[in-house]
Amino acid sequence: MTVTLADVAARARVSPATVSRVLNGNYPVAASTRERVLRAVDELDYVLNGPASALAAATSDLVGILVNDIADPFFGIMAGAAQSAIGDTGTGRAGGEKLAVVCNTGGSPERELTYLTLLQRQRAAAVVVTGGALDDPAHIAALTAKLAKLADAGTRVVLCGRPPMPGDAVTATLAFDNRGGGRLLTEHLLALGHRRIGYVAGPAERSTTRDRLEGHREALAAAGASGGGPDAPGDGAADRLTVHGPYTRAAGYEATRELLARDPSLTAVVAANDTVALGACAAVREAGLRIPQDVSVAGFDDLPFSVDAVPALTTVRLPLHEAGVRAGRLAMGTDTPPPGGVETIAGELTVRASTAPPRA
Amino acid sequence: MTVTLADVAARARVSPATVSRVLNGNYPVAASTRERVLRAVDELDYVLNGPASALAAATSDLVGILVNDIADPFFGIMAGAAQSAIGDTGTGRAGGEKLAVVCNTGGSPERELTYLTLLQRQRAAAVVVTGGALDDPAHIAALTAKLAKLADAGTRVVLCGRPPMPGDAVTATLAFDNRGGGRLLTEHLLALGHRRIGYVAGPAERSTTRDRLEGHREALAAAGASGGGPDAPGDGAADRLTVHGPYTRAAGYEATRELLARDPSLTAVVAANDTVALGACAAVREAGLRIPQDVSVAGFDDLPFSVDAVPALTTVRLPLHEAGVRAGRLAMGTDTPPPGGVETIAGELTVRASTAPPRA
DNA sequence: CTGTTAGCGCCTTCAG
DNA sequence: CTGAAGGCGCTAACAG
Numbered sequence: 001m002t003v004t005l006a007d008v009a010a011r012a013r014v015s016p017a018t019v020s021r022v023l024n025g026n027y028p029v030a031a032s033t034r035e036r037v038l039r040a041v042d043e044l045d046y047v048l049n050g051p052a053s054a055l056a057a058a059t060s061d062l063v064g065i066l067v068n069d070i071a072d073p074f075f076g077i078m079a080g081a082a083q084s085a086i087g088d089t090g091t092g093r094a095g096g097e098k099l100a101v102v103c104n105t106g107g108s109p110e111r112e113l114t115y116l117t118l119l120q121r122q123r124a125a126a127v128v129v130t131g132g133a134l135d136d137p138a139h140i141a142a143l144t145a146k147l148a149k150l151a152d153a154g155t156r157v158v159l160c161g162r163p164p165m166p167g168d169a170v171t172a173t174l175a176f177d178n179r180g181g182g183r184l185l186t187e188h189l190l191a192l193g194h195r196r197i198g199y200v201a202g203p204a205e206r207s208t209t210r211d212r213l214e215g216h217r218e219a220l221a222a223a224g225a226s227g228g229g230p231d232a233p234g235d236g237a238a239d240r241l242t243v244h245g246p247y248t249r250a251a252g253y254e255a256t257r258e259l260l261a262r263d264p265s266l267t268a269v270v271a272a273n274d275t276v277a278l279g280a281c282a283a284v285r286e287a288g289l290r291i292p293q294d295v296s297v298a299g300f301d302d303l304p305f306s307v308d309a310v311p312a313l314t315t316v317r318l319p320l321h322e323a324g325v326r327a328g329r330l331a332m333g334t335d336t337p338p339p340g341g342v343e344t345i346a347g348e349l350t351v352r353a354s355t356a357p358p359r360a
Numbered sequence: 361m362t363v364t365l366a367d368v369a370a371r372a373r374v375s376p377a378t379v380s381r382v383l384n385g386n387y388p389v390a391a392s393t394r395e396r397v398l399r400a401v402d403e404l405d406y407v408l409n410g411p412a413s414a415l416a417a418a419t420s421d422l423v424g425i426l427v428n429d430i431a432d433p434f435f436g437i438m439a440g441a442a443q444s445a446i447g448d449t450g451t452g453r454a455g456g457e458k459l460a461v462v463c464n465t466g467g468s469p470e471r472e473l474t475y476l477t478l479l480q481r482q483r484a485a486a487v488v489v490t491g492g493a494l495d496d497p498a499h500i501a502a503l504t505a506k507l508a509k510l511a512d513a514g515t516r517v518v519l520c521g522r523p524p525m526p527g528d529a530v531t532a533t534l535a536f537d538n539r540g541g542g543r544l545l546t547e548h549l550l551a552l553g554h555r556r557i558g559y560v561a562g563p564a565e566r567s568t569t570r571d572r573l574e575g576h577r578e579a580l581a582a583a584g585a586s587g588g589g590p591d592a593p594g595d596g597a598a599d600r601l602t603v604h605g606p607y608t609r610a611a612g613y614e615a616t617r618e619l620l621a622r623d624p625s626l627t628a629v630v631a632a633n634d635t636v637a638l639g640a641c642a643a644v645r646e647a648g649l650r651i652p653q654d655v656s657v658a659g660f661d662d663l664p665f666s667v668d669a670v671p672a673l674t675t676v677r678l679p680l681h682e683a684g685v686r687a688g689r690l691a692m693g694t695d696t697p698p699p700g701g702v703e704t705i706a707g708e709l710t711v712r713a714s715t716a717p718p719r720a
Numbered sequence: 721c722t723g724t725t726a727g728c729g730c731c732t733t734c735a736g
Numbered sequence: 737c738t739g740a741a742g743g744c745g746c747t748a749a750c751a752g
Contacts, residue, residue, distance in 0.1 A: 002513060004745060015723045020747060030721060045509075050481040051414035052745035055728050060411060062482075070443070070462065071436035071664075080430045083464045087471070099478040101461030102430065104443045111447070118459040121410040122422075149405075153362060249668055278668050285670070304431075308609060308638050310645070310670045364729060375739045380731060390737060412729035415744050 003044045012040035023048065054123055059154060063100045063331055064119040066112060068131040070104040072247070072275070073303050074320065078130050078160060081324025086332055098125060098332070109139045116146045119155070126156035126331035130324075132208030133162050144169065160327035161320075163207050164342045172330045172337035174323050174345060178208055178300075181316035181347030182215025185270060185298050188314070188349055190223045192357045194268040194296065198259035199242045200252050200280055202272040212272055212300060213242065247272065252279025260287050267295060267358035274299035274306045274315055281309065281354070292356035302350055311353035318347050363404045372400035383408065414483055419514060423460045423691055424479040426472060428491040430464040432607070432635070433663050434680065438490050438520060441684025446692055458485060458692070469499045476506045479515070486516035486691035490684075492568030493522050504529065520687035521680075523567050524702045532690045532697035534683050534705060538568055538660075541676035541707030542575025545630060545658050548674070548709055550583045552717045554628040554656065558619035559602045560612050560640055562632040572632055572660060573602065607632065612639025620647050627655060627718035634659035634666045634675055641669065641714070652716035662710055671713035678707050 005023075009016040014033060021027040022037045029037075040046075054060035063086050067075035079102045086100035103115040112129075119127055127150060133140065144167050147157050151169035159165065159173040189197055199216055202209035243258050245251030252271055256279065259266060269284065271277035277299030284295045291297050291311055299306060302317035323345055329335035365383075369376040374393060381387040382394045383401075400406075414420035425442050427435035439462045446460040463475040472489075479487055487510060493500065504527050507517050511529035519525065519533040549557055559576055562569035603618050605611030612631055616639065619626060629644065631637035637659030644655045651657050651671055659666060662677035683705055689695035 005747095006745080016746075017724080017748085018722060021722090024747085028721060033722085047477060047509075048481050049415070049483070049745050050478075051411040051420060051483060052728095053747075054411035055409070055415050055730085056745075056747040058728070058747095061478075064461070069436075070430070070440045071433050073431050073433065073436075076429075076431035076433075076436055080464050080466070083430070084466065087474075097474065097478060099463075099475075099482065101424070101463055103459075103461060104440050106440070106444065114447075114457065115459075117407060118410075118421075118457060121408050122459065123409070123411060149407075249664065278665065282668055304609065305638065305665055308642055365731095366729080376730075377732080377740080378738060381738090384731085388737060393738085409729050412744095413731075415746085416729075416731040418731095418744070 003046050004049070005046070008037065008040045008044055008046050011044060012037045058123065059125055060123045061098045062119070062122050062124045063098050063126045063128070064115065064124050065100060065102040065128045066105055066115055066130060067102055068105055068107045069247075070102065073305075074273070074275075074301055075130060077303075077320040078324035078327070081321045082128055082130075082160070082328035082331070085325040085328025100328070109134055109136070109143075113142060113146060116143075116150065120146075120150050120153060123153065124150075124155050126158070126333075128158050128160055128327050128331050129162060130160045130327070131162060132206045133165075135205045135207055135210065140165070156331055156333065158327050158330045160323055161318075163211075170341065172327075173342045174327055174330075175342060176208075176318055176323075177344050177346045178211035179215040179218070181300060181318070181349075182212035182270075183219045184215075184347070184349040185300065185314075185316055186216045186219035187222075188351065189268050189270065189296060189298065189355065190219060192268075192296070192355060194358050196263060196266050196268070197241065198256070198263070198266045198269045200255040200259070200269060200271045200276050201242055201244045202247050202276070204244045209244070209272060216270060241266070245276075247275060249275050249279035249282075252276030253283045254279075256280040256283035257287070260284070260289075268297070268355070269295060270298050272300060274301045274303045274313060277306075277313055277315070277354075278309060281313075292354050294359065296355040296358070298355055300347075307352070309354070314352045314355040315350050316347035317350045319345060362409075363406050364409070365406070368397065368400045368404055368406050371404060372397045418483065419485055420483045421458045422479070422482050422484045423458050423486045423488070424475065424484050425460060425462040425488045426465055426475055426490060427462055428465055428467045429607075430462065433665075434633070434635075434661055435490060437663075437680040438684035438687070441681045442488055442490075442520070442688035442691070445685040445688025460688070469494055469496070469503075473502060473506055476503075476510065480506075480510050480513060483513065484510075484515050486518070486693075488518050488520055488687050488691050489522060490520045490687070491522060492562075492566045493525075495565045495567055495570065500525070516691055516693060518687050518690045520683055521678075523571075530701060532687075533702045534687055534690075535702060536568075536678055536683075537704050537706045538571035539575040539578070541660060541678070541709075542572035542630075543579045544575075544707070544709040545660065545674075545676055546576045546579035547582075548711065549628050549630065549656060549658065549715065550579060552628075552656070552715060554718050556623060556626050556628070557601065558616070558623070558626045558629045560615040560619070560629060560631045560636050561602055561604045562607050562636070564604045569604070569632060576630060601626070605636075607635060609635050609639035609642075612636035613643045614639075616640040616643035617647075620644070628657070628715070629655060630658050632660060634661045634663045634673060637666075637673055637675070637714075638669060641673075652714050654719065656715040656718070658715055660707075667712070669714070674712045674715040675710050676707040677710045679705060 148169040243255040299315040306313040508529040603615040666673040
């Protein structure tokens with residue numbers, strides 16, 4: 001029923017090996033022969049058998065992209081960029097195309113491991129793992145081991161928007177400077193004159209959460225050290241003004257209500273990301289406070305909707321698209337990895353209308 | 361280097377055939393033997409060779425999910441839901457898991473076809489195609505032919521959020537009632553008393569665009585027919601008050617500026633979807649008009665951010681998650697297809713704060 | 721430049 | 737319930 005390479009060979013009156021060679025284009029073939037083969041392929045409407053090819057060649061054209069939440073544009077943008085960078089490599093003919101696919105872990109460590117196993121089973125050519133890591137040592141160990149196995153089997157591994165991992169299994173790591181970004185944002189607020197700043201953090205066990213929060217605390221500490229005075233924020237106050245929750249709008253809303261209850265004199269709220277910031281805005285507004293006149297609000301990531309929020313959100317812009325493209329190229333082996341294997345990508349403070357000096 | 365099924369067999373002191381049988385679980389094996397095999401698998405850290413398995417069995421555990429834009433939550437939600445419905449089928453052991461992957465076509469018909477070919481090459485177990493179709497007959501024909509080939513090769517094909525296609529290649533179609541939804545929305549505006557309604561449509565060549573616009577026009581026509589009077593909207597006016605553009609916020613912004621310029625007396629703007637509506641809101645606001653006091657704005661889809669817009673967006677809720685889950689189950693063969701193969705899913709008018717009666 | 725020859729690792733009848 | 741044997745469709749050395 002299904003036409004095989006042998007059928008094509010017969011029709012083109014050449015050997016199967018020759019057909020394979022023109023299809024893969026990695027071996028000299030006479031132009032006339034090639035054309036005859038290509039014609040036979042078209043006439044027979046032949047489609048290469050991927051599994052057979054992968055089995056014989058011991059590598060497949062599958063590239064996996066792992067994301068924590070496919071419904072979140074943060075991941076969608078990176079994944080889409082990586083996928084197009086990978087897909088565009090295709091030579092046009094049936095040969096070169098890679099099948100770039102995205103796998104949604106839903107943030108679950110088990111599913112992350114499961115997908116990696118599935119990809120290993122398929123003998124994937126490369127794997128791109130995006131998004132913040134879990135801080136759990138057991139999971140990190142399991143993940144490291146799994147990635148090492150993949151690398152052993154010849155799969156290229158690149159991390160995108162995720163901190164470096166131990167071991168040498170990883171081809172390249174693109175890490176976001178979350179800590180630096182967090183610091184920038186809070187410094188901005190501090191410079192504006194804010195002193196009582198609430199922080200809506202992400203899930204406690206994620207590296208992204210930790211880094212951004214650390215940046216925030218660093219800025220606070222620096223201000224406290226330099227500024228002095230009884231009004232300066234200390235660590236105790238910072239703890240009291242931090243609430244953790246998932247990276248969702250609903251969590252941002254709840255957390256902000258809580259913060260406002262704990263300290264009604266808050267003049268600013270920093271959210272772990274833009275999505276959370278949207279929830280924070282809703283809570284602030286519901287409390288009868290104006291943004292930014294009564295309370296400033298800031299996010300992180302600069303997702304597309306942030307510029308449209310009312311007021312437009314002050315945030316830290318992360319070059320998600322560029323990072324995704326780079327990750328895709330690295331996975332294809334068309335870009336050379338950075339020296340040391342790790343590249344840190346800075347965030348850019350983007351000041352818009354949601355932050356302003358506090359009321360006098 | 362890599363451990364094979366034969367290694368496992370040797371260690372468990374059984375034949376390769378037996379190992380295969382316990383792994384696939386589709387054949388009786390003595391409990392004690394099974395346990396011995398499973399232990400060997402764990403000890404050797406064996407991972408099935410997907411390509412080899414697929415080659416021998418002539419089917420793989422790959423399931424492809426095609427989306428138009430992975431950075432758009434509309435698709436992310438459906439894809440995520442489908443993927444989890446498919447992944448959750450796993451029996452837990454290395455056997456049953458399917459590898460559900462999402463492929464981003466970027467709305468390009470060529471890439472859609474390319475991905476389908478790639479999936480066909482992998483001998484995918486099933487394919488879920490989401491999102492509106494292109495109205496181009498040539499592409500529809502090509503797509504139909506490709507899907508027929510996939511179906512021939514034993515791949516299950518399900519359409520999700522897309523109109524039915526000719527031929528019997530498709531296992532099941534989950535179509536959204538875009539026309540009905542569009543009608544509901546405009547009827548709502550009409551009932552509120554609006555007469556001059558602008559429409560920001562999507563790309564002209566997409567079925568989703570066409571259907572939603574038709575619903576809008578139907579409502580207008582019905583009102584014109586029943587209402588009469590010189591102020592009643594006619595087709596000419598409707599044409600003049602419709603602007604097409606891509607499904608982006610920027611397009612919504614531009615189109616709305618244009619509409620406002622064409623007819624400053626507009627009292628309502630209906631957008632093709634929520635994302636576009638956000639841009640429309642920005643344009644309305646920038647024109648110094650208030651929502652909904654001066655101009656009402658409505659969207660479509662009810663994406664998560666819509667409830668957070670200011671004011672919260674009136675829209676038509678589509679059960680994206682539920683549809684995705686259903687599509688996933690249909691793709692797995694765990695749900696039975698609807699009679700006739702086509703199931704139409706209605707949208708639900710969701711009235712929020714962005715629409716109100718026009719000013720007197 | 722092209723044909724021949726062996727497998728790649730697994731599944732699946734067919735015997736036992 | 738278990739083992740033996742053949743082949744799935746393709747690629748990769750080797751020869752020529």
